[in-house]
Amino acid sequence: MFDRLSSLVIALTLIGIAAIFAALAGGDPLGIAMMLTAGVLAAATVYSALPPAAVEGSAAAQAPAEAPPVSFLRHPDFARWVDQEKDPLLGVADNIVAIANDAAIRLLGRHIVGADIRTAIRHPVAAEWLSRNDADAALETINLLDFPRPGQRWTMRVAALSNRERIVFLADRSALDAADRMRSDFVANASHELRTPLAAILGYVETLQDMNGEADAPTRHRFLSIIEREARRMQQLVIDLLSISRVEADRFRRPTTEVDLTAIVRHTIAQLQDSEAERPRDIVAVLDDAPLLMLGDAAQLGQLAHNIISNAMKYGRPRTPVTVELLREGARVRLSVSDEGDGIAPDHIPRLTERFYRVDEARSRSVGGTGLGLAIVKHIGERHQGQLDIASELGKGTRVSVTFPLVTGAQGENS
Template identity: 40%
Template sequence: MAPVETTYPEETLRQRLAGARWILAVAAAGLAATVWADMLAPLPAAAIGLAILAAAALPASRRPLVVIASARRGEPSPVRLGVEERLTALVRALPEAALLLDPRGTVLVANARAIGIAASVRVGDPVSFAVRVPEVLEAIRAATRDGVPHRIEFAERVPIDRWLRADIVPIRSGDGREGKATEALLVSFVDLTQQRRVEQMRVDFIANASHELRTPLASLSGFIETLQGPARNDAHARERFLKIMGEQARRMSRLIEDLLSLSRIELNAHVMPEAAVDLVAVVGHVRDTLSPLGHERGVEIGFANSVGPVTVRGDRDELIRLFENLVENAMKYGGSGGRVEISIGRAENDVVVGVRDFGPGIAPEHVPRLTERFYRVDTAHSREQGGTGLGLAIVKHIVARHRGRLGIESTPGEGATFSVRLSGQFHQDEKSDVGTAA
C-alpha cells in the first residue's frame, strides 16, 4: 500500500511549530526547577534568608524576582513574587519582635510580636515614635553610620518592670564590604524579663531565708542541746520545749511557703492574667473559709455586696490568696474590735473590695512601709500571732500583677481599711446575694 502523503497549509505549520517550541520551553523550565530545588535543598534556611535580605538591598532596577514554582503534578501554576513581599513575610515570621527600618529610621515592616514591645509602632512612622529608649536610638544611628551590628540591653519601668535586649543588624548592598552604604536595618527585641526575674528571685530567696530562718533555727538548736543535756530526764521541761520547737518549725514552714509564693508572683508580674473570675464568689469563698477561725478568735466576719455580680480578669488562686491575707491580717491585728467587714462597691468602671477592722489602728508613720518585706509595726505581737512579715508584700504584688491599686486608710483608735481596686465587668441584670452575712 502506497504511503499516504499529507500536506498542511503554511499557517497551520507555523502554529504547530510554535506549539512544539512552547512545549519544549515548559519542559526545560520544569527540568531547571527540579535541578535548582535539588541544589538548594541542603542549604540552611538562614542562608536563604540572608540571600533575600542581600537582594533587597539592591537598587530597584537590579532586584530579581523570586519565582515560586512546583514541578509536581496537580499543584498550582508558578507564582512570581517580588523580593519586597518575600522580605516582608520573612520579618513577620521571625520568632522575636522585629522591625525593618530604612537608613533614616522609618519603620518599613513590623511583625505582630513587635506590638507587644512597642504598642504604638506603625509602618511609615519614625522608630523614635515607638521606641523611646535613648540608648537604642543611638545604637540604630551608629549602626547606620558604621555598618556594624550593635546589641543593647535596657530596662523599662512603665507600666511594669521589664528587661529587654535589642539587636540592630545593618543590611548592605552587594557583598557587605566596607564602603557600601547601609540600605536597611533589622532591629529585633528579646525579652529578658523571665531570666532576670529568676536570677533576682534566687538572690532574694537566699537573702531573706538566711535572715529570717536564723532565729528559729537558733531556738531549735538550743532546745535540742538542752533536751540532750540538763533536761534529759525532765519530763515537764521536755513537753514544754517540744511545744515551742513545734511552733518554731511551723513558723519556718509558713515562712518558706510565703517566700516561694512571693517569688512565683514576682516571676510572672509582667504577665497579666486573662481568665474571667467571679469576684463575688472569690470573696464569699474567703469569708466561708475563714469564718471558723474568726469564731475561734471571737471575731465576726461581715460581707456586704452593693453592686451585684461582677467579673474581673485575673488568677482565681492569687485573688483568693490576696483576700485571705487581708482578712487574716485584719483578724490578727484588729481582732480586738470583735468585727471585720468585707465590702464590694463600685468606683466608676472599677470594682473596689474593702476589708475593714475595728482595732487599734495604725500610726501614720507606719502606713507607707506596711507592704515592705518583713516590716512589722510590732515585731513581738506579729510573731505571737504567727505572722511572717510577708502577707502584705504578697498582697501588693498580686494587686500589681492584676493592674490594680491598693489603698490603706487608718486612724489610730478607729481601726484600718485596706481596699483593692480592680477593673471589673458588672452584670446588673442578674440577681446577686447582696447584703451582710456573718
C-alpha cells in the same frame, strides 16, 4: 556641535540646493557639475570642521550612564517598616543618622536626625563600637549599662548594609534585669526565713538532749513550746511560698467559674472565729445579704479574705473591732477590712505588697507574720481583675480594700 549624521544631512541639503540653482541656470551640464562639486566640497568642509572631541563626546552622550548606588535607607518601604517598629531603630549613612523611628526619638531626642551616631547614642561603649569598620562585629550584642539613666540596661545591635549604611537596633533589658534580681532576692529571702526558725528548733532540741532528762517540767515545757511555735512558723512559711508560686503560675488564666463572694467571706470569718487565733470575737461583719456573684477561684478568694482579716487581727489593738465589710458598688463589689491599730507611715504603704517586706520586722516575727500575706493578696486580686487599696493613719488604724467586677447576671439581679 554636529555629529556625523548631522553633517551628512547638511551635505545632502547643500547638494540639493546646488542642483536646484544649476537647473535654474539653464540646465548647462557643466554648470550642474560645478554646482554639485561645490556642494560636495561644502559638505566635506563642514564635516572636517567638527573637532574630534565633539564627535566622541556626542557618541559618549548616547551611551547609557552608570546608575548611582541605591540607598536602602531612602526606600519608602524601609521608612514604613521603621515606623512600625516598637523598639528604637536608626538608619545610619556614613555615621550620620538619616532616619529614626518614634521610639528612638523619644529615647534620644529629635535632634539625633542628621547628627553623628557616635554622639547621638551618648554611651562610651556604643561610641567606641560604632567607630569600628569591622562588618563581623555587627553580629555582636553590645550591653549599654546605666543607659540612658543609672540602673538601666539596654542592648545595641548593628546590621551592616552596602554603601556604608547601617541599621542600629536598641532594646530595653531593664525589666528583665529587675525580674532576675527579684527572683534572686526571693530565693535569698526565702532561704533566710527558713533558716531562722530551723536554727531555733535545732538549738532547743540540742539543749534538751544535753540535759539528758535533767530539765524540770516547766523548762522542758517552755522549750517544747518554742520548738512548736518555730515549727508552725516554718510550716506557714512553706505554705505561703507554695501559695504564691501557684498564684503566679495562674496569673494569666482568668477564672471562669461563677462563685458567691458573700458565702466565701462568711465561711472565712466562721473559720477564723472557730480557730485558736487571737481576738476571734473582735471580728465585726457588715455583709450584703444578697449573693454577690463573680467569676473566681473560691479557694484563692478565701485565702485572700483570710490573709486580710488575719493581718488586721494580728496588728490591731486587742479588744478593738476588726470590721469586715462586703458591699456592692454598682457593677463591682468591695471587700474591706479595717483595724484600730498603730497605723502605717505613708512611705511604707507602696512597699507593703512586696514579698518579705515588713514595716516592723521584730513585731511581725513575734506575731507569726511571714511577709508574704499581702503579696499573695496582690497576686490573687490581679488574677481576678481586682483593685487593691491600702489606706492608713498613724495612731488610728489601717483599712485594706479590694474591689472585684460582678458578673452580668449578678448586676441585673441586684439592681
